[in-house]
Amino acid sequence: MILVTGATGNIGRELVPQLLAKGEGLRVVTRDAAKVAALDPRVERIIGDLRDGATAARAVAGVDAVFLVGIIADASQTADRALIAESARAGVHRIVKISARSTGRGIGQVHLEQEELIRKSGVAWTFLRCGMFMSNTLGWAGTIAAQGAVFSPFGQGKMAMIAPRDIAAVATLALIDARHQGQIYELYGAELLTVAEQVDILSRVLGKLINLMDITPQAAGERMRAAGGSDQLVEGLVALWTMVRDGQAAFCNHEVARLTGRPAQNFEAFCQDHKAAFR
Numbered sequence: 001m002i003l004v005t006g007a008t009g010n011i012g013r014e015l016v017p018q019l020l021a022k023g024e025g026l027r028v029v030t031r032d033a034a035k036v037a038a039l040d041p042r043v044e045r046i047i048g049d050l051r052d053g054a055t056a057a058r059a060v061a062g063v064d065a066v067f068l069v070g071i072i073a074d075a076s077q078t079a080d081r082a083l084i085a086e087s088a089r090a091g092v093h094r095i096v097k098i099s100a101r102s103t104g105r106g107i108g109q110v111h112l113e114q115e116e117l118i119r120k121s122g123v124a125w126t127f128l129r130c131g132m133f134m135s136n137t138l139g140w141a142g143t144i145a146a147q148g149a150v151f152s153p154f155g156q157g158k159m160a161m162i163a164p165r166d167i168a169a170v171a172t173l174a175l176i177d178a179r180h181q182g183q184i185y186e187l188y189g190a191e192l193l194t195v196a197e198q199v200d201i202l203s204r205v206l207g208k209l210i211n212l213m214d215i216t217p218q219a220a221g222e223r224m225r226a227a228g229g230s231d232q233l234v235e236g237l238v239a240l241w242t243m244v245r246d247g248q249a250a251f252c253n254h255e256v257a258r259l260t261g262r263p264a265q266n267f268e269a270f271c272q273d274h275k276a277a278f279r
């Protein structure tokens with residue numbers, strides 16, 4: 001039995017069908033039953049909040065492997081801490097954790113601390129340190145619809161975004177095959193693009209003119225704070241945006257192809273697959 005946390009999120013939505021296709025027994029946990037109503041009937045559901053230790057204990061009971069998405073929006077990390085502790089108590093064999101390269105503060109630092117907690121828990125682990133997700137660009141839909149524009153703090157910085165489907169493919173391998181235990185995989189896309197190049201691609205796929213408006217990382221941070229983002233989240237993102245803007249995040253690699261035997265999805269294919277969500 002495999003527990004998938006964040007099954008209704010970007011990676012989880014892709015991971016559930018991939019694990020089912022391998023014939024794995026699955027359990028998911030969500031705070032909202034309606035979000036999992038359409039899932040395959042073979043999937044066990046636990047409705048609850050993982051910040052509640054009793055929900056975490058129920059979620060891991062009888063489970064062999066846990067997919068830990070990382071509920072980073074929860075500044076105290078109560079949910080992830082509870083899940084790691086309960087996994088150790090329940091004798092879970094391995095945890096596959098979504099992580100990120102640490103920039104020494106903000107979200108990356110939180111991931112690093114969580115990696116350390118897992119190492120100390122005694123449960124075997126695989127860490128998937130991911131680059132930026134292509135699904136972040138789905139957040140452009142609102143301003144594309146309202147203003148025909150994308151507002152970006154990345155300047156001319158290049159990045160190699162990764163598709164959640166590819167992260168899910170690597171997570172599937174790590175959840176079912178013990179040979180990935182103790183490994184840290186750095187997962188980036190294979191294509192380095194500026195946001196201007198991304199917007200051009202999306203514009204072509206949607207058949208619609210989209211303007212790109214450059215904003216400073218600080219201005220983007222203020223927007224996020226006004227929308228309710230925590231100080232920790234805003235600080236981490238401003239640091240990340242600045243790094244990309246300064247050209248310090250131009251990493252790409254071929255880990256997805258090496259591990260899965262299939263090349264990473266490129267941004268154009270992602271846009272084609274998600275056309276409806278961008279409109």
Ligand SMILES: NC(=O)c1ccc[n+]([C@@H]2O[C@H](COP(=O)([O-])OP(=O)(O)OC[C@H]3O[C@@H](n4cnc5c(N)ncnc54)[C@H](OP(=O)(O)O)[C@@H]3O)[C@@H](O)[C@H]2O)c1
Nearest residue numbers: 006007008009010030031049050069070100130131132133
């Ligand atoms: N976005 C990036 O570029 C990027 C890059 C590197 C690493 N990461 C990491 O990737 C991870 C996923 O990020 P994401 O933005 O893609 O989020 P996401 O997985 O799309 O959404 C969050 C998921 O967590 C679940 N969740 C939230 N609070 C919960 C709670 N209290 N109890 C139970 N479930 C809860 C939600 O489930 P319900 O709403 O159904 O309850 C939802 O499925 C994070 O750890 C992030 O730091 C992201």
